[in-house]
Amino acid sequence: MYTQAMDVPNADDAPSVAAPANEAEAAAHFDARCAAGEYVEAKDWMPDNYRKTLIRQISQHAHSEIVGMLPEGNWISRAPSLKRKTILLAKVQDEGGHGLYLYAAAETLGVSRDELLTALHTGRAKYSSIFNYPTPTWADIGVIGWLVDGAAIMNQVPLCRCSYGPYARAMVRICREESFHQRQGFDSLQTMMQGTDAQRAMVQDAVNRWWWPVLMMFGPHDKDSQHSETSTKWGIKRISNDELRQKFVDATVEQAKVLGVGLPDPALTWNAERGHHDFGAIDWTEFWNVVNGHGPCNRERLAAKVKAHDDGAWVREAALAFSAKQAARAAA
Amino acid sequence: MSNEWPLWEVFIRAKAGLDHKHCGSVHAPDATMALQAARDVYTRRQEGVSIWVVRADQIVASDPGDKHEFFDPMQDKIYRHPTFYQLPEEVNHI
Numbered sequence: 001m002y003t004q005a006m007d008v009p010n011a012d013d014a015p016s017v018a019a020p021a022n023e024a025e026a027a028a029h030f031d032a033r034c035a036a037g038e039y040v041e042a043k044d045w046m047p048d049n050y051r052k053t054l055i056r057q058i059s060q061h062a063h064s065e066i067v068g069m070l071p072e073g074n075w076i077s078r079a080p081s082l083k084r085k086t087i088l089l090a091k092v093q094d095e096g097g098h099g100l101y102l103y104a105a106a107e108t109l110g111v112s113r114d115e116l117l118t119a120l121h122t123g124r125a126k127y128s129s130i131f132n133y134p135t136p137t138w139a140d141i142g143v144i145g146w147l148v149d150g151a152a153i154m155n156q157v158p159l160c161r162c163s164y165g166p167y168a169r170a171m172v173r174i175c176r177e178e179s180f181h182q183r184q185g186f187d188s189l190q191t192m193m194q195g196t197d198a199q200r201a202m203v204q205d206a207v208n209r210w211w212w213p214v215l216m217m218f219g220p221h222d223k224d225s226q227h228s229e230t231s232t233k234w235g236i237k238r239i240s241n242d243e244l245r246q247k248f249v250d251a252t253v254e255q256a257k258v259l260g261v262g263l264p265d266p267a268l269t270w271n272a273e274r275g276h277h278d279f280g281a282i283d284w285t286e287f288w289n290v291v292n293g294h295g296p297c298n299r300e301r302l303a304a305k306v307k308a309h310d311d312g313a314w315v316r317e318a319a320l321a322f323s324a325k326q327a328a329r330a331a332a
Numbered sequence: 333m334s335n336e337w338p339l340w341e342v343f344i345r346a347k348a349g350l351d352h353k354h355c356g357s358v359h360a361p362d363a364t365m366a367l368q369a370a371r372d373v374y375t376r377r378q379e380g381v382s383i384w385v386v387r388a389d390q391i392v393a394s395d396p397g398d399k400h401e402f403f404d405p406m407q408d409k410i411y412r413h414p415t416f417y418q419l420p421e422e423v424n425h426i
Binding site for chain 2: 097100101
């Protein structure tokens with residue numbers, strides 16, 4: 001997954017307050033540590049804004065992993081073969097695992113799991129907009145692996161060096177597993193491309209629908225990015241949105257050639273002078289629409305997530321009651 | 333909030349011969365479920381042969397604020413390191 005929403009602030013984020021004198025000293029010391037590339041650990045002193053920024057970023061990231069299970073889970077029961085079904089099951093299970101690594105990392109900053117989930121379920125917290133797009137065909141599952149997870153990897157590899165230790169360590173685990181996600185996606189698409197005309201057309205249609213939303217995953221242009229400056233200073237963000245997006249486009253053009261699909265951008269051309277591919281303008285109106293709740297599946301995704309949580313409430317309560325009873329018996 | 337399952341820290345031995353190493357945490361109502369959750373979350377690709385789970389509220393940790401005072405006594409005892417001793421060339425490999 002999926003770190004685009006990082007740059008989307010929460011409405012209830014309080015404006016930063018100037019630190020008192022002794023805190024100013026601590027803050028300067030903290031900044032120096034970050035500048036020296038040191039890691040910050042959970043119980044270390046940290047500025048309120050650093051803590052808040054990380055809670056927002058890590059929890060948005062966690063929510064994205066969890067909501068990201070929905071569009072793919074949609075196809076588990078309809079995968080075209082047992083092989084593809086077991087692969088997809090493993091992948092969706094990984095997404096759940098990634099969400100859990102990240103929730104655990106966010107909790108080290110002093111926020112509870114319940115608070116994080118409540119923020120998601122009430123719509124206060126964001127998750128990556130990419131999951132507000134539908135998966136109407138089997139080719140969508142391959143394209144999610146190839147392009148969505150491919151974009152996620154670009155975003156996530158630099159986070160393995162994030163200044164906050166628990167987040168960096170979670171990202172190392174995630175990146176190790178994410179490569180399987182991208183490769184199984186490419187493999188699935190490659191199989192379809194060697195099939196019938198109808199199968200090739202299905203892959204092309206999916207690529208056409210996902211290409212632009214995937215480019216949006218890298219977040220707004222650097223000049224419009226709200227959190228970038230302090231995030232860079234604190235070693236939370238290491239490479240800018242535009243730089244990552246460019247890297248992704250350059251890598252993907254070659255992969256698309258191997259696959260034999262076109263990318264739906266007439267402006268996409270090699271620029272020898274820059275040594276990069278130029279590409280067309282991104283429709284930021286669509287991006288902000290989806291971020292603000294008006295994408296094709298926003299309501300459906302959130303409703304499914306809330307329902308799963310509510311339906312599981314009795315299980316959580318029963319397990320807790322059982323554990324209390326066992327403990328009481330052991331004490332007696 | 334009070335209904336939240338308690339937090340457990342997870343330690344995994346990657347293979348025989350290595351130490352258990354902290355790798356993250358899980359929420360679970362009891363030790364049995366904590367072990368199962370830790371297995372599902374942290375060892376999906378044979379990352380471990382043994383798991384310890386410990387209630388997070390049972391761990392006693394040193395205070396990072398006291399780090400300098402707490403670990404300071406070790407700093408000026410360089411004679412505890414082998415490199416402190418200059419030996420003749422012929423035996424310097426010991």
